[in-house]
Amino acid sequence: MLDVDELKKNYRSGGSTQTVLHGISFQVAQGEIVALVGASGSGKTTLLNLLSGIDTPDAGSVRIDDADIHAMGEPERTLFRRQKIGFVFQFFNLIPTLTVGENISLPMELAATPAPLARERVQTLLAQVGLSQMADRFPETLSGGEQQRTAVARALAHRPKLLLADEPTGNLDDSTGGQVISLLTDLVRTEQTTLVVVTHSDAVARAADRVLRLRNGRFVDP
DSSP states (O other), X not given: OEEEEEEEEXXXXXXXXXXXXXXXXXXXXXXXXXEEEOOTTSSHHHHHHHHHTSSOOSEEEEEETTEXXXXXXXXXXXXXXXXXXXXXXXXXXXXXXXXXXXXXXXXHHHTTOOHHHHHHHHHHHHHHTTOGGGTTOOGGGSOHHHHHHXXXXXXXXXXXXXXXXXXXXXXXXXXXHXXXXXXXXXXXXXXXXEEEEEOSOHHHHHHSSEEEEEETTEEEOO
C-alpha cells in the first residue's frame, strides 16, 4: 500500500548541504503497523513529512495506494491528503473553538461527506474511543488522554488508507499513553488502515508489526 523508493532529502544552509535521508527504501502492506524509531536528528520526522507530501524529496518516490504523491501538483496533493491520509500528532492539534464531535467531523466536511453519513460516523467513533457522552464538550475541558482519543477518532473519520502518527503518546503519562496506543492499534486493525508511527516509546514499538530503525538518515539493523 505504501512504497518508498530511494528517498533522499538534503537541507542547505549557507554554503553547506546536510543530507538528512540517504536513499531510504521500504514497503508497507495494507493494514500493517510499522514503527519508525531512532534518536533525535536521525531523520524520522523528515521521513514522515515526505510520506505525507508536506515536504518534497530531492530524489526518490513515495507511492500511496499506487499514486506517486510527489508527481502531483500541490493542489492535487492537498486533495489526496484530505481523502487518503490521516494524522495523529503529539500535541493533539484539536481546534479549540469546535466541540469534540465537530473536531471529529471536520475531515469528513473537507471531503464533502453527506451530513447524515458524517453524523453516523461521528457517533460510531465516539463510542469506539469511549467518548459517547462528550460530543458537545470543548477540548479544553478534556484530559490529555481524552484529547488524544478525540484526535485518533478525527484521524480515522474519513477512513484514510494511510495513518501517520508522530509521537502519539509523547505528551501523555505512561498509563494514559498505553491506553491510547492500545486504542489506536485496535482501531487501525478494525479499519484495516495502514499505520506508520514515529516513536521513542518501547511500548509503542512493541505494539507494531514491524520496527524500522533510523540512524543518521539510514535504516540500521535492530
